[in-house]
Amino acid sequence: MSTQRAQFGTRLGVIATTVGSAVGLGNIWRFPYEAGAHGGGAFLLIYIGFIFLIGVPVICAEFIMGRGTRRNIFGAFRTLHSNRCWAWVGYMGILASILILSFYSVVAGWTIEYLVEAVSGSLDTAGNGAELHNRFDHFVSGWRPVMWTLAFLAVNAVILFRGVRGGIEKASNILMPVLFVILIIFCINSLLLPKAGEGLWFMFHPDFSKVDSGTLIGALGQAFFSLSLGLGTLMTYSSYFSDSTPLVKSAVTTASLDTVVAILAGIIIFPAVFTYGCEPAAGPKLVFEVLPAIFHQMPGGTLWAILFFFLLFLASLTSTISMSEICIAFFCEQTGMSRRNATLLNTGIAMGLGTLCALSFGPMSNFTIAGLTVFNLFDYLSSNILLPLGGMLISIFVGWIVDRRLVRSQLAGTGNLPHLLLRAITFCLRYVAPAGILLVFLSGLNII
Ligand code: PHE
Numbered sequence: 001m002s003t004q005r006a007q008f009g010t011r012l013g014v015i016a017t018t019v020g021s022a023v024g025l026g027n028i029w030r031f032p033y034e035a036g037a038h039g040g041g042a043f044l045l046i047y048i049g050f051i052f053l054i055g056v057p058v059i060c061a062e063f064i065m066g067r068g069t070r071r072n073i074f075g076a077f078r079t080l081h082s083n084r085c086w087a088w089v090g091y092m093g094i095l096a097s098i099l100i101l102s103f104y105s106v107v108a109g110w111t112i113e114y115l116v117e118a119v120s121g122s123l124d125t126a127g128n129g130a131e132l133h134n135r136f137d138h139f140v141s142g143w144r145p146v147m148w149t150l151a152f153l154a155v156n157a158v159i160l161f162r163g164v165r166g167g168i169e170k171a172s173n174i175l176m177p178v179l180f181v182i183l184i185i186f187c188i189n190s191l192l193l194p195k196a197g198e199g200l201w202f203m204f205h206p207d208f209s210k211v212d213s214g215t216l217i218g219a220l221g222q223a224f225f226s227l228s229l230g231l232g233t234l235m236t237y238s239s240y241f242s243d244s245t246p247l248v249k250s251a252v253t254t255a256s257l258d259t260v261v262a263i264l265a266g267i268i269i270f271p272a273v274f275t276y277g278c279e280p281a282a283g284p285k286l287v288f289e290v291l292p293a294i295f296h297q298m299p300g301g302t303l304w305a306i307l308f309f310f311l312l313f314l315a316s317l318t319s320t321i322s323m324s325e326i327c328i329a330f331f332c333e334q335t336g337m338s339r340r341n342a343t344l345l346n347t348g349i350a351m352g353l354g355t356l357c358a359l360s361f362g363p364m365s366n367f368t369i370a371g372l373t374v375f376n377l378f379d380y381l382s383s384n385i386l387l388p389l390g391g392m393l394i395s396i397f398v399g400w401i402v403d404r405r406l407v408r409s410q411l412a413g414t415g416n417l418p419h420l421l422l423r424a425i426t427f428c429l430r431y432v433a434p435a436g437i438l439l440v441f442l443s444g445l446n447i448i
Contacts, residue, residue: 008240014241014250018237018254019258020315021234021237022228024318025312028312029107031266032266036279037281040202041207043215044203046219047222053433054433054437057395057425058229060247061394063251064407065238065402066239067243067247072239076090076239080401093326099382103357103379104316106354110288114291115306118295149351150354154347156320156324159317160328161339179312187267193297196275199270202274203270216440217443221385227255231326244415248417276290331346399426
């Protein structure tokens, strides 16, 4: 077991890496399609409520455990409590990280395909709904998605070999601000589209008659997925924080920036969805069907497309690096495996499962379990069940079981913590987060 752990260098590095983990395909690909499938405005409002009432306190809980113990998720539970049962939350996190890495890499692979097409000039086609739909369907039903999934995982592994500081921190520091600026430019472009008004109305006008248990589960799952929460990513990252990193502030900054990026993505996508006659509830394909049409209509569209897909590819990498880190830290620290072997193992498993996910849109589209393709099953199981369940257990653990003094000292760090803030966070961890998550689960089972 190693006692010498790496640390993130600067305060900016801390924010950039946590935001780098949070911001990714979850915001730009998953948020619009979830919002589209669950009625738009009402989903957004519920989502924001979950982010700040449940997400922020649970981020704080992960930070407290991570920096308080300087261990991986499994080791953190073992250090803080002698009962072995709690370590199961760690196993759940590791399982979720592998499931997510598998299907996430498929979508990251799609971004590589679109990047390559943009570079070769073949992405530039005028679009109406049906053409855009056929174009994507044609691509995903073949074998190319498998190739790109494997290529993406290979790149991910190469970066992981280089360790915590070298790869992750540098890439995130440069990448995030650039991505942000590009998104704002795209938003302005979308706001000028003919049916921008309809798109914005869909996204911002809450129609509560559309809210059902699916909306609640979808919004909760999306909140956890987008914040990289409930599986130990932020716990693992915070184990590399320095003692002076302010935890509450970092949690609020991460959640706010992540939410802003998701909203920007919505402002980019929905005006285009209505302008080009696509279906908001199209599911995982939505964004990839709509984007080529957006680029086609932009002046200099091909160059924008290249820039966008390149950045999206990098944003996906900073997220997959963070989810792989959970597994790697676990294997290295709990079993004494070398970092290299742990990375190879993690990548190997994800390559196998990722191939099945990539084929879910084509050759394996008829293979379903409980009515879901492998891709959808992994997504549903991890985002909507494992992450919120993990978050609930982490908040109960930190709210009720962990020594109060550790909670206070970690939240205060080297500065002062207002008493009211401590009480508010503790209250959320003890009552609001566990009860909120439980109610959403119960509504999903049609019990309430
Ligand atoms: N939050 C990431 C995104 O929005 C995905 C992710 C989930 C990363 C879980 C790490 C762990 O793209």
